[in-house]
Amino acid sequence: MHVVIAGAGLGGLSCAIACRKCDPPLKVTILERSPEFQPIGAGIQLPPNATRIMEQYGLLETLKDVGAVVMQNHTLRRYSTGEVIVNKPLGARAKQIYGAEWMVIHRADYQRVLLQHAQNLGAEIQTGAEVEKVCLILKDGQRVYGDAVIGADGLWSVTREHVLGRPSPPVETGDLAYRGTFTRSQLRQLNDEKVNKLLDDSNIQVWLGPEKHVVFYPVRNGTEFNLVLIRPDNLPSNVRTFHGNLEEMKDDFEGWDPTLRTLISCLSSALKWKLCHHSELETWVKDSVALLGDASHPTLPYQAQGAAMAVEDGAVIGFLLGRLQGNPVLWSEESGKDAITTTLKLYEKLRKQRTTVNVLGAVQARVFYHLPDGSEQLERDRLLSELPESRWESRSKWNWGDAEYQQALLGFDTLADAAEHSHKLFEG
Ligand SMILES: Cc1cc2nc3c(=O)[nH]c(=O)nc-3n(C[C@H](O)[C@H](O)[C@H](O)COP(=O)(O)OP(=O)(O)OC[C@H]3O[C@@H](n4cnc5c(N)ncnc54)[C@H](O)[C@@H]3O)c2cc1C
Numbered sequence: 001m002h003v004v005i006a007g008a009g010l011g012g013l014s015c016a017i018a019c020r021k022c023d024p025p026l027k028v029t030i031l032e033r034s035p036e037f038q039p040i041g042a043g044i045q046l047p048p049n050a051t052r053i054m055e056q057y058g059l060l061e062t063l064k065d066v067g068a069v070v071m072q073n074h075t076l077r078r079y080s081t082g083e084v085i086v087n088k089p090l091g092a093r094a095k096q097i098y099g100a101e102w103m104v105i106h107r108a109d110y111q112r113v114l115l116q117h118a119q120n121l122g123a124e125i126q127t128g129a130e131v132e133k134v135c136l137i138l139k140d141g142q143r144v145y146g147d148a149v150i151g152a153d154g155l156w157s158v159t160r161e162h163v164l165g166r167p168s169p170p171v172e173t174g175d176l177a178y179r180g181t182f183t184r185s186q187l188r189q190l191n192d193e194k195v196n197k198l199l200d201d202s203n204i205q206v207w208l209g210p211e212k213h214v215v216f217y218p219v220r221n222g223t224e225f226n227l228v229l230i231r232p233d234n235l236p237s238n239v240r241t242f243h244g245n246l247e248e249m250k251d252d253f254e255g256w257d258p259t260l261r262t263l264i265s266c267l268s269s270a271l272k273w274k275l276c277h278h279s280e281l282e283t284w285v286k287d288s289v290a291l292l293g294d295a296s297h298p299t300l301p302y303q304a305q306g307a308a309m310a311v312e313d314g315a316v317i318g319f320l321l322g323r324l325q326g327n328p329v330l331w332s333e334e335s336g337k338d339a340i341t342t343t344l345k346l347y348e349k350l351r352k353q354r355t356t357v358n359v360l361g362a363v364q365a366r367v368f369y370h371l372p373d374g375s376e377q378l379e380r381d382r383l384l385s386e387l388p389e390s391r392w393e394s395r396s397k398w399n400w401g402d403a404e405y406q407q408a409l410l411g412f413d414t415l416a417d418a419a420e421h422s423h424k425l426f427e428g
Contacts, residue, residue, distance in 0.1 A: 001026045001027065001147045001148065001321060001324070001325045001331070001336075001340075002026070002027040002028075002029070002145070002146045002147050002148075003015075003016075003019050003026050003027070003028050003029075003146055003147065003148045003149075003150060003321060004028075004029050004030075004031065004145075004146030004148070004149045004150070005028065005029070005030045005031070005149075005150045005152050006031050006131040006134075006149065006150065006151050006152060006153045006158075006159055007030075007031075007032065007033070007151070007152035007153035007154055007157075007295075008030045008032035008034075008037075008111075008115065008125060008127075008152075009111070009152060009153075009154055009293065009294075009310065010107075010110065010111060010114060010293070010307045010310050010311055011152045011292045011293030011294070011295075011307070011310025011311060011313055011314050012030055012032075012150070012152030012153075012292075012293070012314065013030070013111065013114035013115055013117075013118050013314070014053065014057075014114065014310065014311040014312075014313075014314030014315055014318075015150055015152060015292060015313070015314030015315075015317050015318055016028045016030055016118040016121075016123040016314070016318075017057055017114065017117055017118050017121060017123075017314070017318070018057075018314055018315045018316075018317065018318020018319055018322075019123070019317075019318040019321060019322065020118065020121035020122055020123050020318075021057070021121065021318065021322075022318060022319075022321070022322025022323075022325065022326070023322070023326070024325070025121065025122060026318070026321055026322060026325060028118070028122070028123040028124065029123075029124045029125075029126065029146065030118070030123055030124070030125045030126070031126050031129035031130075031131055032125060032126065032127050032128075032129060033128070033129065033130040033131070033153075034127060034128070035127055035128040036127060037108075037111065037112070037115065037127070038108075042106070042107065042179040042180065042181050042219075042226045042228070042271075043104055043105070043106060043107070043179075043181065043217060043219045043226025043228075044104070044105060044106070044107040044110060044304075044307055045071075045102070045103070045104050045204065045217070045304035046063075046068070046102070046103040046104065046105060046110070046307075046308065047102055047303075047304055047305065047308050047409075047410055048094050048095075048098035048099065048100035048101065048102055048410045048411065049098070049100070049305075049308050049312065049409065049410050049411075049412055049414065050307065050308035050311050050312070051100040051101050051102070051103055052098075052099060052100040052413065052414075053311050053312060053315050053414065053415070054311075055100060056315070056415060057117065057315075059113060059114075059117060062113050062117075063103065063105060063109075063110070063113055064103075066105070066109045066112070066113055067105065067106065067109055067219060067220035067221040067223070068103045068104065068105040068109070068110075069103060069104050069105070069202055069217075069218050069219065069221060069222055070091065070101045070102070070103050070202065071090045071091070071094075071101075071102045071103065071104060071202055071203065071204050071217065072089070072090055072091040072201065072202045072203055073087050073088060073089055073090055073091070073201070073202075073203040073204070074087075074088040074090055074102075074203070074204045074206070075087050075088075075201075075203050075204065075205050075206065076088075076206050076208055076384065076400075077205065077206065077207045077208070077257065078207070078208065078257075078381070079207045079208055079209030079210075079212070079213075079214075079256050079257060079260075080209070080255060080256060080257065081257055082194070082207065082257030082258075082259050082260060085208070085381050085384050085385060086384040086385055086387055086388070086401075087388070088387070088392065089392075090102040090204075093392075094410070097392075097407070097411065098406075098407070098410040098411040099411060099413070102204075104204070104217045104218065104219055104226070105219060106181075106219040106220055106224070106226075107307075109219075109220070110307075131153065131158060131159070132158065133158075133162070134149055134151070134158075134159055134162035134163075134289055146288075147288060147336065147337075147340055148288050148289075148290070148321060148340050148344065149288060149289045149290075150289075150290055150291075150292060150314075150317060151163065151289060151290065151291040151292065151295045151296075152291075152292050152293055152295060152310070152314070153295055154293070154294045154295060155170050155240075155276060155294045155295075155298050156169070156170070156240070157291065157294070157295035157296075159289065159291055159295055160281070160291055160295050160296070162286065162289060163281075163283060163284065163285065163286040163289055163290075163291055164281065164282070164283070164286075165286075168278075168281065170276035170277065170278050170298050171276060171277060171278055171279065172233065172237060172274060172275075172276055173233070173275045173276060173277055173300055173366075174232060174233050175230055175231070175232060175233055175275045175300065175366070176230070176231060176232070176233040176234070176235060176272055176273060176274050176275055177228050177229065177230050177272070177273045177275055177301065178227075178228070178229040178231075178244045178249055178270040178271070178272055178273075179226070179227075179228050179270060179271055179273060180226075180227050180244070180267040180268075180269060180270030180271070181219065181224050181225060181226050181227070182224065182225055182227070182263075182266050182267060182268075183223065183224050183225075184199060184218075184222060184223050184224065184225065186266060187199055187225065187263070187266060190262060190266070192259070192262055194259040194262075195259060195262055195263065198216065198259070198263075199218075199222075199225070202218060202222070203217070204216075204217045205217065206369070207256065207257060207260055208369050208370075208371075209256065209370070210370060210371070210372040210373060211231065211232055211370050211372070212229070212230055212231045212232075212252070212253070212370065213230050213369040213370060214227070214228065214229050214230070214253070214256075214260060215227070215228040215230075216228075216260075216263065227263060227264070227267065227270075228301075229249060229252070229253065229264070229270075230275075230302075230369075231252050233274055233275070235272060235274050239274065240273070240274050241271055241272060241273050241274070242271070242272045243269070243271065243272070244269070244270035244271060244272040246267060246268075246269075246270070249264055249267070249270065250264055250265060275300055275301070276298055277298050277299050277300050277359055277362070277363075278296075278297060278298050278359070279359075280297075280352070280356050280359075281296060281297075283348065284296045284347075284348045284351075284352070285341065285344045285345055285347070285348050287337070287341055288337060288340045288341060288344065289344075290317065290344040290347060290348065292310060292313035292314055292317060293306075293307075293309065293310025293313055293314070294306060294310060296313070296355070297309065297355040297356070297358070297359055298359075299355075299358060299359040299362045300359075300362040300363065300365070300366055301362070302362045302365035302366055302369060303358065303361055303362050303365055303399075303409070305358050305361075305362065305409070309354075309355050309358055312351070312354075312414040313347075313351055313355075315414055315415055315418075316347055316350060316351060316414060316415070316418045317344075317347050319415055319418050319419070319422075320343050320344075320346060320347055320418060320422055321340075321343060323343075323422055323426045324339055324340065324343045324426070326426075327426050330425075330426070342425065343425070346421070346422060346425055350417065350418055350421055350422075354412070357408075358409070361399050361405070361409070364398070364399055365399065365400065368380065368398045368399070368400055380398065383396060383397070383398070383401065384398075384400075384401055387401050
């Protein structure tokens with residue numbers, strides 16, 4: 001079986017690995033628009049549901065070798081003072097309850113590891129290969145044929161148009177993110193006690209404020225740090241990313257924790273990203289073409305789940321197509337096309353509810369993070385500060401503190417679920 005994947009982002013590469021890990025492996029061609037792999041992006045979190053897949057791919061140690069850092073705590077702070085509202089233990093606790101660790105990494109390092117692994121397993125990658133239409137005609141006129149085509153071409157997917165039969169651009173959320181990094185030595189030079197404390201902790205630090213929040217964590221073995229500043233969108237609607245204005249950034253966070261302001265003033269550059277998401281698409285599959293990741297369910301990044309979901313999608317597609325190829329009754333020359341459609345429909349069924357809950361969860365997280373000062377915010381902070389006493393096993397009106405929601409999100413074993421629910425299709 002030949003699988004053609006449009007897009008070598010994190011989701012497309014996960015799909016390539018999963019397809020090549022089948023026994024026997026599927027033939028995989030990845031078509032990537034960029035002429036070369038640029039170190040795009042800044043930090044990215046790998047919550048336990050993503051690290052579990054990495055473990056299943058045998059890549060956990062490699063990720064650590066290239067600088068992934070295991071997070072010990074998730075700390076929420078008050079925007080104006082930096083005072084800690086609550087400290088959620090991750091570290092050993094994440095491993096114990098969700099079965100996997102919570103890590104952070106530079107996106108470029110993550111992509112490089114997945115790319116090398118996909119290539120080592122035998123996936124073929126064509127760069128500078130921009131898919132324009134699906135029956136896969138490339139911009140340079142070249143036609144590419146595959147038994148299954150996977151649209152892993154991200155937020156502004158062209159494959160999505162093909163599947164839906166109409167344009168369906170992502171929806172602006174009204175928020176944007178500045179993303180920037182700095183080096184540890186740059187921050188150490190400040191000789192600021194409070195900044196040094198932040199550098200010494202392996203924590204995800206979040207400052208919560210009205211309409212805005214800020215996230216800070218280490219990458220590259222703690223030799224660099226990632227800062228994400230979220231604020232209301234002021235980019236024109238046709239602009240997706242833009243160079244951030246450092247003065248604007250400082251002004252935006254006036255009146256915030258002085259330690260955070262010190263960090264912001266250290267940034268020498270930051271990219272501004274328009275944040276989009278998508279309401280549920282009516283379908284992700286048309287014949288032998290399926291969408292994954294941001295092409296099918298782009299989300300606000302407020303639960304750190306966009307790439308995690310893309311990686312899960314890719315793992316499921318590879319697993320299911322591998323099972324199909326291994327079934328000589330279903331996978332035959334005459335009925336192969338129909339069987340691929342049936343298999344991809346099963347993928348859609350397995351993934352749609354989970355990813356929809358996830359996109360909506362990020363919308364709730366936006367409300368939770370951005371409450372204006374007042375009674376609701378005081379109530380939120382009070383509820384959060386009471387959580388550690390209940391040892392994180394209780395329910396909460398906010399997903400962030402709700403043990404059941406977090407377990408379903410982070411403790412879910414995607415491949416075990418796919419194995420269980422595909423049994424009927426492949427074993428009769
Ligand atoms: C500020 C911010 C912070 C985030 N933080 C996190 C986080 O902490 N954790 C997390 O899990 N997620 C996070 N995300 C979300 C995450 O980055 C995305 O959800 C994820 O990268 C989507 O992966 P993908 O493979 O679907 O798409 P992409 O990574 O966008 O990859 C798409 C690929 O397709 C290629 N392509 C596009 N069009 C074509 C074409 N026509 N032909 C061929 N190739 C094409 C592109 O060049 C690209 O390589 C964050 C996002 C933002 C904006």
